[in-house]
Amino acid sequence: MNGRQLITDAQNTWCPGCGNFTIQHTLKTILSEMEKEGTNLDDVVILSGIGCHAKIADYLNINSFYAIHGRAIPVASGIKCANKNLKVICCVGDGDAYAEGLDHLIFAAKRNIDITVIVHNNRVYGLTTGQYTPTSPLGFKGKSTPLGTLEYPLNPLELMLASGATYIARGYTRKMDLLKTLIRGAINHKGFAFIDVLQICATFFNMTDYYNAQIYELPTYDRSNASIACEKVKEWDYNNKAPISLGLFYQRTAPTFDEQFQHQMSVKSERYPIVKEFLALRQ
Amino acid sequence: MNGRQLITDAQNTWCPGCGNFTIQHTLKTILSEMEKEGTNLDDVVILSGIGCHAKIADYLNINSFYAIHGRAIPVASGIKCANKNLKVICCVGDGDAYAEGLDHLIFAAKRNIDITVIVHNNRVYGLTTGQYTPTSPLGFKGKSTPLGTLEYPLNPLELMLASGATYIARGYTRKMDLLKTLIRGAINHKGFAFIDVLQICATFFNMTDYYNAQIYELPTYDRSNASIACEKVKEWDYNNKAPISLGLFYQRTAPTFDEQFQHQMSVKSERYPIVKEFLALRQ
Amino acid sequence: MVQEVSILVGGKAGEGINSAGAIVAQLLNHSGYYTYMYYDYPSLIRGGHNFAIIRGSDRPVNIHRNFVDYVIALNQDTITQHKQRVGKRTINVFNSDVVRTEGQGISVNTILKSENAPAIMGNSAVIGAFAKASGISWDTVSDVFTRHMPKGADINLKVAKRGYDQVNTINTIKSIGSRRFSVLTGNEAIGIGLVAGGLTVYVSYPMTPSSSLLHFLAENTKKFGITVIHPENEISVILMALGFAYAGGRAAIGTSGGGFCLMTEGLSLAGMAEIPIILVVSQRTGPSTGLPTYTAQSDLHFILNAGQGEFPRFVVAPGDVQQAYYWSAVAMDVAWRYQVPACILADKTLSEGTFSIETEKISQAKFADLPLWDGKTPYFRYADTESGISPLAYPGTNGAVVKVNSYAHDKSGITAEESGIITQMTRKRMKKATVLADAMESYDTINIEGSSEAKTVLICWGSVLNTCREVALELNLKVIQPIVLSPFPVIRMNQALQGIKRKIVVEENVTGQLSALLRFNGITSDAMVLHYDGRPLTPDMLLNRLKEVGV
Amino acid sequence: MVQEVSILVGGKAGEGINSAGAIVAQLLNHSGYYTYMYYDYPSLIRGGHNFAIIRGSDRPVNIHRNFVDYVIALNQDTITQHKQRVGKRTINVFNSDVVRTEGQGISVNTILKSENAPAIMGNSAVIGAFAKASGISWDTVSDVFTRHMPKGADINLKVAKRGYDQVNTINTIKSIGSRRFSVLTGNEAIGIGLVAGGLTVYVSYPMTPSSSLLHFLAENTKKFGITVIHPENEISVILMALGFAYAGGRAAIGTSGGGFCLMTEGLSLAGMAEIPIILVVSQRTGPSTGLPTYTAQSDLHFILNAGQGEFPRFVVAPGDVQQAYYWSAVAMDVAWRYQVPACILADKTLSEGTFSIETEKISQAKFADLPLWDGKTPYFRYADTESGISPLAYPGTNGAVVKVNSYAHDKSGITAEESGIITQMTRKRMKKATVLADAMESYDTINIEGSSEAKTVLICWGSVLNTCREVALELNLKVIQPIVLSPFPVIRMNQALQGIKRKIVVEENVTGQLSALLRFNGITSDAMVLHYDGRPLTPDMLLNRLKEVGV
Numbered sequence A, B: 001m002n003g004r005q006l007i008t009d010a011q012n013t014w015c016p017g018c019g020n021f022t023i024q025h026t027l028k029t030i031l032s033e034m035e036k037e038g039t040n041l042d043d044v045v046i047l048s049g050i051g052c053h054a055k056i057a058d059y060l061n062i063n064s065f066y067a068i069h070g071r072a073i074p075v076a077s078g079i080k081c082a083n084k085n086l087k088v089i090c091c092v093g094d095g096d097a098y099a100e101g102l103d104h105l106i107f108a109a110k111r112n113i114d115i116t117v118i119v120h121n122n123r124v125y126g127l128t129t130g131q132y133t134p135t136s137p138l139g140f141k142g143k144s145t146p147l148g149t150l151e152y153p154l155n156p157l158e159l160m161l162a163s164g165a166t167y168i169a170r171g172y173t174r175k176m177d178l179l180k181t182l183i184r185g186a187i188n189h190k191g192f193a194f195i196d197v198l199q200i201c202a203t204f205f206n207m208t209d210y211y212n213a214q215i216y217e218l219p220t221y222d223r224s225n226a227s228i229a230c231e232k233v234k235e236w237d238y239n240n241k242a243p244i245s246l247g248l249f250y251q252r253t254a255p256t257f258d259e260q261f262q263h264q265m266s267v268k269s270e271r272y273p274i275v276k277e278f279l280a281l282r283q
Numbered sequence C, D: 001m002v003q004e005v006s007i008l009v010g011g012k013a014g015e016g017i018n019s020a021g022a023i024v025a026q027l028l029n030h031s032g033y034y035t036y037m038y039y040d041y042p043s044l045i046r047g048g049h050n051f052a053i054i055r056g057s058d059r060p061v062n063i064h065r066n067f068v069d070y071v072i073a074l075n076q077d078t079i080t081q082h083k084q085r086v087g088k089r090t091i092n093v094f095n096s097d098v099v100r101t102e103g104q105g106i107s108v109n110t111i112l113k114s115e116n117a118p119a120i121m122g123n124s125a126v127i128g129a130f131a132k133a134s135g136i137s138w139d140t141v142s143d144v145f146t147r148h149m150p151k152g153a154d155i156n157l158k159v160a161k162r163g164y165d166q167v168n169t170i171n172t173i174k175s176i177g178s179r180r181f182s183v184l185t186g187n188e189a190i191g192i193g194l195v196a197g198g199l200t201v202y203v204s205y206p207m208t209p210s211s212s213l214l215h216f217l218a219e220n221t222k223k224f225g226i227t228v229i230h231p232e233n234e235i236s237v238i239l240m241a242l243g244f245a246y247a248g249g250r251a252a253i254g255t256s257g258g259g260f261c262l263m264t265e266g267l268s269l270a271g272m273a274e275i276p277i278i279l280v281v282s283q284r285t286g287p288s289t290g291l292p293t294y295t296a297q298s299d300l301h302f303i304l305n306a307g308q309g310e311f312p313r314f315v316v317a318p319g320d321v322q323q324a325y326y327w328s329a330v331a332m333d334v335a336w337r338y339q340v341p342a343c344i345l346a347d348k349t350l351s352e353g354t355f356s357i358e359t360e361k362i363s364q365a366k367f368a369d370l371p372l373w374d375g376k377t378p379y380f381r382y383a384d385t386e387s388g389i390s391p392l393a394y395p396g397t398n399g400a401v402v403k404v405n406s407y408a409h410d411k412s413g414i415t416a417e418e419s420g421i422i423t424q425m426t427r428k429r430m431k432k433a434t435v436l437a438d439a440m441e442s443y444d445t446i447n448i449e450g451s452s453e454a455k456t457v458l459i460c461w462g463s464v465l466n467t468c469r470e471v472a473l474e475l476n477l478k479v480i481q482p483i484v485l486s487p488f489p490v491i492r493m494n495q496a497l498q499g500i501k502r503k504i505v506v507e508e509n510v511t512g513q514l515s516a517l518l519r520f521n522g523i524t525s526d527a528m529v530l531h532y533d534g535r536p537l538t539p540d541m542l543l544n545r546l547k548e549v550g551v
């Protein structure tokens, strides 16, 4: 059996050198592996917000929900609750998921809903041509802050840890093999899986040299140990120069929202008798 | 000089035994002390969301902005940036600040804007008659979740620590003296001050006995030590039975957004010459 | 002669005035009456003054009137604040521990103490007293308590019996038959309408006056075969629901104006991505937080125009429980059939009012088959067809790649920017509006009541129907109520207006929103009666206001 | 005879087509022409096809036409995608490294290499070539580069000179005078209008086509004496701005439709709490994400009705830069004077188009004194007055307790639920609408242009004015453009329509939104020209469409 054509005919409009290519390629590889292993790709759904990252919804030839800025995650939660057989993957931006729609990210983690969230974290608003985001370093001079921002960045991994996420990882678009392992792990993880991907924006915030100089892979430790994870997560605060660890920081198993939700669910197809029964009670 | 009448004529409509009375009384005491110490109370603004807690805006006879559900904090940020001489105090609910408007809370902490946020955390939606909130324990049976919630609560203190808040405390409405110290400290603190107040809701979620049995006051330690703070903050997760520490967990000094914002600010009152100058440049 | 009775029950918030009222309504129901209950309460949890007015009649009634025959007083405010409602005929039944007035007083405390019952059961004592005073048989009381008190009927009955025994019958509310109606609120009627329409999930964030729908459905998930989710805020509500609908669920959401604001971006997404969804919006007094527990009809144009860009939507404003039930089911059908957002626009008076429904008479909506993909031709989510309606498939369907998109897109759902595609897809979406409007021709989108001869008509929408209906009966007028407001049934409306000389629009807002919608559709009105203090316009008020405009 | 020229510049995103176009516009400006530039780009950062059409004329022009005299091609698409715009007269100037066509080619790579200049300066080479081909003097080129190239004018000039020297003059764009206009975009005109109106803070979250206003103001905070904040999302934007306004700042915010959705709850709050605020909403093609970089006029009714409940609002839709400047300042005055939200409704064509402004001719708005508290009487934030306008005080004012409230409230700002207060305060707010409408009688709220004799009128709003103006001149028609859309200037509109036989409404949407607004105000139109592919309706298109409706 030949696998499906995984890329659509849509014209790709990312800039040369954009890290989004790596993420797309990685997902493509993973999808075709999954297909070979027997997953029906009609059971996979990809979601995206709005931004450069989001174009991936057009490019991958699988079910997709190209949502609105900041709101892919609640849609994904609805999809997963509606049909627990679907594999649900969200590709979101840092402006998208850390600014406009931060609350949804936190609540998805809190609920431990079984979806995968990949943040294309280029630390800039790409598609709107270069403003700071919540992970831009202090003093970032973007188009909306020509005098430099006045805010320290958020550390999204720390926030996710505090929110109850059960799979927390960081990847980098110049480390494709690791990225593949992390995303594959996230999709396999039963529960809310979060990967912050340091994605190179070639046009507005090219951090390649900086990252290349700082990154290293996390050593072996008990991934279910929250204290160690917490320490590792704090090593780099997205602002000051420090070693940047890549890999899986934390993983644990816990009941998922969608699964428990199924237990509370009951389906009845004949509706009129139910209504009549109810009305009789009110007499 | 006689102090001002601090309570308005508005009829108070909290339930008997409601913890909001304690918070109001504490604020009243603090305000009158501040007045005695020379603060002009016309320079104080209180904000609130919508909910039982929010009625405090009607009851205190000072400047107030009775905002909308979840949105007191961005308003407060605007006020503080507009006039840094104002003391800005937000009284918000847990549904308000942890559900509807969580992102604003996190960003106010991130910016270290010099406002005080007091969360009336009764762990229930009071005014809408008893639904679960983000801090209700797992399995909470409210009107929207009669079968019990499927989500673990958030630990707001942990989130605040991860968001960069520079003053993090927890009070309890049955410990008024401590509450007073904490709120007073928050108002004095230069930067974003956060107090989660375990507020008794006498009607929908009366946790008095539970709290009384678990609470203790934090011992002395270096309040600027984030690791100790982190550990203390995690001791009780708002779900499982564990000792509940009250007091100031963490405090540090850092530049505030509003202060730096002032530096970027420049005021020009004669506008036409500026406009003409600009137009000339475009010729 | 009309057989009628009105009862006012009043007390503090927390004393169970709402449930006391519901029991009184059932007492009347069990005595053969049509009943209606208005429930008035400020936005607080304990204290203040709550009251309910229960009206019973031998003909259908869906609104209260000013005069009350009985006052059941749990606090003094009930006596002092309602002086304008009472007359010589009025009989007071009251808790003499806290109320000073004339009539039938009982000491609730004494009764509770002797039965060792909690304070919240105090209202059972006065209900018992009321039943006796009004000559309702103990059997009826016992029957109603047993059927309609979810918990502790036994001890409540004991308490009630003591109240019953302490007073005398003064003026009998005659039993007028053994027929019983189903008594339910407007929100409950919407809820069962949605259930009948195939609801699988209800997503909502609490907001008065929609919250009781959330509570009702949450309480009955097992019974109705549905699920209910209450997420972090209204933005999440609509987006989650769109996720459900995309994946094949039948999702409805509910809120009031402020929460609806937060849903408008999702609404526009539903319009562009052609994802069906039901929005129940129950109006309260605005702007902003306004009066959370009081009524209004001031969000019509907001609902009709919310969301950037242009896309078809279905908007229906039921006026009573029959309509609420039927049209909620129809809305479900319409939303999925045409893949458009459908809004059920209610108001506090309808949502939280309690009404009688004649089970035999309710109409059942007819459901068309969904335009599902046949699985034979290649799948295009936005295939352009004659009707503009594209075949539906859900993710997980073998062989279908289901791509939905908030951007302008081509037939496969991939982003497109070319002028030609934009024009075509805009027309595709608008074709659905036309097809929907045509299909609506076979529905009774306009409700016509009252005198068929009358030359003067009261035009109204939503729950004001009930006031107009009653006044029209008294003054021999016609009533026209457009139920579907988008697509506006302009042909039917013009037909309905044939022969009419004088058009008076009656609504609960300050700018005349239905009047504006009519004007927009080429129909001018001769007078407007606008009422906007948050309280329902009652027949008594309307009669006065009509005098002012010379009717 | 009219002296006119049109130039098309095209290339890939990232090649600086927008700035190249701006320089070409300045070359025409420095040759004495009125100029207009349309900038067309898809939603991407690198690649694709961007183009600008710059038109110069000896009379004011504010819209492009189909035919172009020059094509400056940085990529092959510029040649292949615009065949319908060129004729025999058209001259191509192009980068021969990547473009194959006839005309004046230069090797940009060679030039850049020889000057050791970066790729982004490639457009300077072709601009130089264009200048020579069109006979623009080197002095003019040098002057324009020096004045209007923020960085690296020197090296750019060297690059341009090489392009200049490599081609021959073919068809001279005559210098027609030494007069220069100020060249600026619609968003810049709004920006300086707000500054003139007293802006102190601009709060915004980026969203095309409003983002360039955010960038412009952020870049010029020091120059204009303002501050700019970009918060976490649009909900925060409006709430922060309301905080600023409450504390005495003059706040404006900006967004497009999707972001506006998220502001509607705050808008209703502004209405209820009577806090002044300016919203700049620039429309793009919807629904939902739609076409982010293309134009539309499809949010009018959404803007007019957004937010739950009813409250007065000021809505103005400028059509060109003069109006944008003047009315933005007026909006500022109105918002603060009447303590109402004011919306400046723009569209992509206006926001991102570049226009000439005659500095001498711009009108300066007159500002009335603010209704500030006198400090003598006790302070009540919502004191009811004859006009409905309450004296303003800000927190920090000695002796004033300033309480604002989203709930219905009494005069001191404390929550109130009594029927009497609700009615009174609703009327108080609506009085402001009346007073504002009256005050607007002394403004030119309706713009009338074209032939004063004509019996046929083109009625339009927003930037479509510029197309109608030009067509009206050609066909001897009248043009009527309501600038203020709320409160709708119905008296002036009816005056303007006196003697008119045929009314044709021209707009960029699919449902006819202005037409609906007119109908609502009792004015029916005879025909509609609706255009909705995201591209501006040009005079050439309109001429064709008018033929269809028999003009």
Ligand SMILES: Cc1ncc(C[n+]2csc(CCOP(=O)(O)OP(=O)(O)O)c2C)c(N)n1
Pocket: A049, A050, A051, A052, A053, A054, A068, A069, A092, A093, A094, A095, A096, A097, A120, A122, A124, A125, A126, A127, A128, A133, D205, D206, D207, D208, D234, D258, D259, D262, D289
């Ligand atoms: C409600 C709303 N606000 C603003 C926008 C405009 N917008 C589109 S993409 C974007 C930023 C995207 O940044 P990010 O999420 O980091 O994605 P990137 O382009 O960097 O991949 C913004 C602000 C929008 N589409 N919707």
Ligand SMILES: Cc1ncc(C[n+]2csc(CCOP(=O)(O)OP(=O)(O)O)c2C)c(N)n1
Pocket: B049, B050, B051, B052, B053, B054, B068, B069, B092, B093, B094, B095, B096, B097, B120, B122, B124, B125, B126, B127, B128, B133, C205, C206, C207, C208, C234, C258, C259, C262, C289
């Ligand atoms: C946008 C919006 N959604 C919902 C509501 C309804 N509402 C009013 S108060 C409230 C909950 C308040 O809970 P919390 O913040 O915990 O305050 P408490 O009453 O417990 O003090 C809700 C949901 C609203 N006013 N606005």
Ligand code: SF4
Pocket: A013, A014, A015, A017, A018, A019, A020, A052, A053, A122, A126, A127, A200, A201, A202, A203, A204, D045, D046
């Ligand atoms: S702007 Fe940045 S993120 Fe966007 S496509 Fe270009 S390189 Fe990638």
Ligand code: SF4
Pocket: B013, B014, B015, B017, B018, B019, B020, B052, B053, B122, B126, B127, B200, B201, B202, B203, B204, C045, C046
């Ligand atoms: S419901 Fe709870 S929080 Fe609200 S007033 Fe009563 S006791 Fe207080």
Ligand SMILES: [Mg+2]
Pocket: A051, A093, A094, A095, A120, A121, A122, A123, A124, A125, A126, A133
């Ligand atoms: Mg980004």
Ligand SMILES: [Mg+2]
Pocket: B051, B093, B094, B095, B120, B121, B122, B123, B124, B125, B126, B133
């Ligand atoms: Mg609460």
